[in-house]
Amino acid sequence: MTSRSPWPALSLAALLAWPLAGHAADPVLGSSKFSQNCSGCHSVASTATVDRGRNSPSMIRSAIGSVGMMGGLSSLSTTDLEDIAAYLGNAPSSLSFAQTTVGQTSATQTVTVRASRTAALSNLAASVSGDFARSGGTCGSSLPASSSCTITVAFTPTAAGTRSGTLSITHSGLTTAVPIALSGTGAAAATQSTISLDASTFAFGNQTVNTTSGAKTLTVSNTGNAALNFSAITVGGAAAADYSATGGCAVGTPVAAGGSCKLTLRFAPSATGSRSASLTLKSDASNGDATVSLSGTGQAVATPQASLSPSSVSFGSVTVGNSSTAQTVTLTNSGSAALSITDISAASPFSATHACGSSLAAGANCKISVVFTPTGSGAASGNLSVSSNASGSPHTVGLSGTGVLASTGILQWTDSSAVAFGNATVGDDAATHTLTLSNTGSGTATLGEFTVSGSNAADFRVDGSSTCAASQQLAAGAQCTLVLGFSPSAAGARSASLAVSATNASTPDAIALSGTGVAAAAPALGLSAESLSFIAPATGTAGAQTLTFTNTGTADLHLTALTLSNSSFSLGSTGSCGAAPIALAAGASCTVDVSWAGTAASSTETATLTITGDMPGATATVALSGQGSSEEPSNQGGGGCTLGAGTGAADPLLILMAALAGLLVWYRRKA
Structure with a gap:
């Protein structure tokens, strides 16, 4: 057979419609019938087309009925077609072995491989899987033309029950391997264990x-x-x-x-x-x-694991001789075994009390109360220490505070240690935040400057509605309010810190300020293409092309004008955008149809489509080009329906021409 075989591809329905006969196909007889009836047109017994007939007489019968030059083969019987199909496959589709006792070997079965009368076979090989094995035969690695060889297979079941495998034959005359299903039944021995x-x-x-x-x-x-x-x-x-x-x-x-x-x-x-x-x-x-x-x-072996929270404690300013308000530190055992506690203590002038006991169960926690009692003025520091059987013992928390004399002021923020403004649009003001500053000391404090510093200090401000002011006298026990504002200058996280100075008073720690700038909503234009090219055929004009506009922004997009720089190009009325002005919600799309009026006789033309709107940059452009072509439109399939591209074996015109050529050859031979 050659690659110009006229056999068409058949549908699955056609294959299923042909009944399979009960005849035991004989590939040796099939070789003779193939030589007598088919070799005049098919000099090779395996091509991509002929392979469709392997072990499928129904496919061959359907080809005889649908290909005119094969009509002379309609007299072939079902048995003939089964033998030819077996020869094309070089084997039956399956071999079944008689029931065989486990561990014993069955009688052999033989598969015959035939070479065509004109072509020798090379790279001949056979592989066997399952409880089956190749046990002989005459086939080597090659086979001369017009000759045959045999492959012998035996069945040796390794277990009782149905057993299956595959004999796979390959050689140079096949485009794909020939699989032959092998089956047999293993029977348990008369006396055998299970x-x-x-x-x-x-x-x-x-x-x-x-x-x-x-x-x-x-x-x-x-x-x-x-x-x-x-x-x-x-x-x-x-x-x-x-x-x-x-x-x-x-x-x-x-x-x-x-x-x-x-x-x-x-x-x-x-x-x-x-x-x-x-x-x-x-x-x-x-x-x-x-x-x-x-x-x-x-x-892992169960072990305790100790941790303290927070990692540091600041008591601020406390009058010498007095005790601060107690602050709490949490001891947690996050391990998988009990924590044995040997000591919990704080260095003077700090003290600690607790009810943790000598053991803390896995996953449990307890509270430690820490107090600062300054013995003199000035800054003081120390550690809370917990000793245990956990790795890393002792675990510590840093403690700090300032002792002040009785006649001085003590400034404290009474309601916040950090201020978070949340989200605000860039350039807009967020809601203000009010802090209360109290003098908890025994003397009058003179307020100094309220200073905002840090990476984004300019985004935060002290509002004019504040009652706290620089140089203000704040008596013992008195309060004032400080109003803070936030106006982000850019998108993203913004941060700073607020500090206050004073004379004759201790001051609190700086307060962290934070907020997030959010970009204002804005439209944006997305185009499905930045350029369109038109080619006019020998007759007529090029077809219209579709351009899609998409609002990829976060606000409504308004397109006020669509302008073409060359009148040979035009915008159709069938697109979903309609005429300008065009409004697109965020995420929405619409289409316009662009056409070129040029013909094959036209020279190359170019133009620019300019889109004007309220997107960034205000305008966007699409490059347009048109070019004439001297080529006629392709009439695929010879003017009729086509199954392929007009050049393949599935084209009706090609099939008709091949059928006429075959009829002419047949007529000459008959004459």
Whole structure:
């Protein structure tokens, strides 16, 4: 056969419509029939077209009925077609072997491979899978033209029941391998053991590393009619050493027919994480080896883990001789074992009290109360220390405070340590935030400047509605308010800090200020193309092309004008955009149709479509070009319907021409 074969591709319905005969196809006879009836047009017995007939007489019959030059083959019988199909496949589609006792070898069956009368075969090979094996035959790696060879296959079942495999033949005359299904039935020997397990998997769950789990029992039964003898009982796999199997099942200890034995399985992980293995029991059982999957997870040895929160505590200013308000530190055991506490203490002038006791359970926490009692004026610092059996002991928290004399002021923010303004549009003012400043000391404080500093200090301000002001006298026990504003100058996180100065008074720590600038909503124009090219055929004009406008912004887009720089180009009225002005909501799209009036006689023309609107930049452009062509439109399929591109074997015109040529050859031969 050649690549110009006129056999068409057939639909699945056509293949299914042809009934398969019960005839046992003979590829040797098929070779003779192929030479007599087909080799005049098909000099090779395997091409992409002819291969469709391999083991498919229905495809060949349908080709005879639909290809005119094959009409002379309509007299071929169903048996003839089955033999030819088998020859094209070089084998029957399947071989079935008689029932064979497990471990025994069946009678062989033979497959014949034929070379065509004109072409030798090379790279001849045959592979067999399953309980089947190649047991002889005359086929080597090559086969001369007009000759045949044999491949002999035998069946040796390894277990009782239905067994299957495949004989796959390849050679230079085939475009794809020929698969031949192999099947047979294994029969248990008259006296043979059979192994059965009461479980195929054991999951031990979580187990602490280097400790042994509870036992799990596996029952092994012999359901055959002969004694079961073990040849090996082994644990294998990535974590084989983590599992053990002991008990009454052992090599050298047969299990009587109908009897059973038991194995005790245990898990002792040597490392953390998933640990898997498998238990394999090898024996003389007719159904082969038995396997059990083993799994478990190693967990780390339980340990305590101590942490303190917060990591530091500031008491601010406290009058010498007085005690501050108590502040709380939380001790947490986030480990997996109890935390043994040996000491909780704070360095003077700080003191600590607690009810944590001497032990804290895994996952639990307790509170430690810390007080500052300054013994002199000025800054003081120290640590709260917790000693325990946790790694990293002792754990500490930094403590700080300032002692002040009785006649001085103490300034404190009474209602905030940080101010978060949240989101605000760039250039707009967020809602103001009010802070209260109190003098908790015993003397009058003179307020200094309120200073905003930091990376984005200019975005924050002290509002004029504040009652606190520089140089203001704030008596002991008095208060004033400070109003803060936020107006972001850019999008994104914005931050700064607020500090206050004073004379004759201690001052509080700086207050963190934060807010987020959000960009104002704006439209944006997205185009489906930045340029359009038109080619006019020899007759007529180029077809219209569609351009899509999309509002990729966050606000309504308004397009006020669509302008063309060359009147040879035009905008159609069928697009969804309509005429300008055009309004598009955020995320919406619409289309315009662009046409060129040029013909094949026209020279190359260009133009620019300018879109004007309220998007960034105010305008956007699309480059347009048109060019004439002297080529006529392609009439694919010879003026009729076409199945392909007009040049392939599926084109009706090509099929008709091939049929006429074949008819002419037939007529000349007959004459």
